[in-house]
Amino acid sequence: MHRYKILIADDHAMVRDGVKNLVRQSKEYVVIGEASNGRQAIEQFETLAPDLLILDISMPELNGMEVAREVLNKNPLANIIILSMYDDEEYVSRCLEIGVKGYVVKNESGSELEYAIRSVLQGKNYFSRQAQDVIFKKYSHAVTKKKQREELIRLTPREVEIIRLIAEGLTSQQMADKLFISPRTVETHRANLMKKVGVKNAIELVKKVQQLELI
Structure with a gap:
């Protein structure tokens, strides 16, 4: 045996x-x-x-x-x-x-x-x-924090697209061409996103969104 x-x-x-x-x-x-x-x-x-x-x-x-x-x-x-x-x-x-x-x-x-x-x-x-x-308590706490972050900062589908394209390194013109919108609209989205997330530039925007697991 x-x-x-x-x-x-x-x-x-x-x-x-x-x-x-x-x-x-x-x-x-x-x-x-x-x-x-x-x-x-x-x-x-x-x-x-x-x-x-x-x-x-x-x-x-x-x-x-x-x-x-x-x-x-x-x-x-x-x-x-x-x-x-x-x-x-x-x-x-x-x-x-x-x-x-x-x-x-x-x-x-x-x-x-x-x-x-x-x-x-x-x-x-x-x-x-x-x-x-x-x-379980750790997992539950992490889920609660994530939900609170999502409720605090809600991204629209278009804003998610913009952030992903920024992360890829596209210019405003390239993003505009890809999304069939004007460069001015892209810039407006970019400005609104930075204000919503509380950052000053595109690099910080992408980093913060990743940290908060918003996309």
């Missing part, structure tokens, strides 16, 4: 023991190593080649995110679950960006870690309920 090899990295022996006891409840898994600091975690990962690394964020020498980044740079397909006491947006978002497959907050039930281990070893991602709440 194939057994998945698991490496545990946490600077607290009690936490490592708790994770080991949880993992040993299943015959599918075997703990092949433990690390108490970040540097040791990287060395053991390279030596033992585990199927899964369960990794704490706060550790001596190198923190969990530094370890995850270094491991994933060398092994892009590595399976890493972050087991952390932190559930704020900064930590969860940074771990997502690094490419970890799972994130579980330490004050959650052991079943969350069980689900995470099973899911990640099946090739899926798993973020526990508290981590999902953080991700």
